[in-house]
Amino acid sequence: MKRTVEYGCDAIAQRYLDWSSRIADDPRLHYLAELDGRLPDGAEVLELGCGAGVPCSRKLAERHGLLGVDLSREQIELARANVPRARFEKADMTALDFPEGTFDGIVAFYSILHVPRAEQPALFAEVAHWLKPGGLFLASLGIGTPDITEQWLGVEMFFASNTPAENRALVAQHLEIVVDDLVTMHEPDPATFQWVLARKG
Template sequence: MRSQYRAATKYRSWIAGLNTRLGKGSRVLDLGCGSGVPVVRDLVAAGHRVAGVDISEVQIRRAQKLVPHADFIRADATSVDFPDGSFDAVVSLYALIHIPLEEQPPLLQKIAKWLRPGGWFLCSTGHDEWTGMDKNWLDSGVAMWWSHAEVPPVGRTA
């Protein structure tokens, strides 16, 4: 429970920062929304129109119950599509790192197209290059797969 509290606290400050950049009623996508809490819930509470996408049917059902004023789509983040310029912001926290590394650049290109001019992209990424499985993720007994690239040193572009 302590790790969930820390994550919710971290999310709160990140979403608050995003909210300072968005006008009321902005259209926001949460890619990898999980249960919709806290990200979608907090964005809806701030007055935004929010859509959430997650691959898990169970998480989408939970999100629909927990955040009834948002729209939710059960889909793979790499195959879902939206018209160009659909969103003022796209959020993807702790989701990209679970997508195979070779599928991330095409997804990032799609996200860039979904954003309106001047739109915002808030995401979390890995720090060190690693692909593998944590067989006991968060001491839950559940295996979790990861894939992320190394962050280039400051002053160097990839």
């Protein structure tokens, strides 16, 4: 499943960037502003599934120290070119290892929905472990898709997500939820995501 994501994202790296930039009602920057306004200047931020670095990595790197990770080597190369102020590494977000309390903020835009459902609970626990006390986690999550591989933007792609109630329960085991919104955007077909902003106590 992860090889499917890696190979697919390699194949469509530039295509995905061009396609996503045409989604007029994508709420990413709105929720990024919700997070950014709560972070001090110079915060340490981790981005899980950074893609090509546009627009979110670029925005975060304006004020903060940013480490972006992605399974796709092609996406990482684009991110390094697009956001030279940040650090980027090819890595599986479910296999990362950081000391407790490393980051002030952790973000994941449309990336956790490529992680098998069975691995998502442990990922949320790790996110909480990596955050400093008072640190913030922002993610856009799917709303209930069984583990499935299907054609997407011309390649095979893997998707998986829990229901909003399940997502809420998994995050709330470790973090205090501050924002919990269901938002539909148009890709151009309607697509609904659960936006969660949570704080470590």
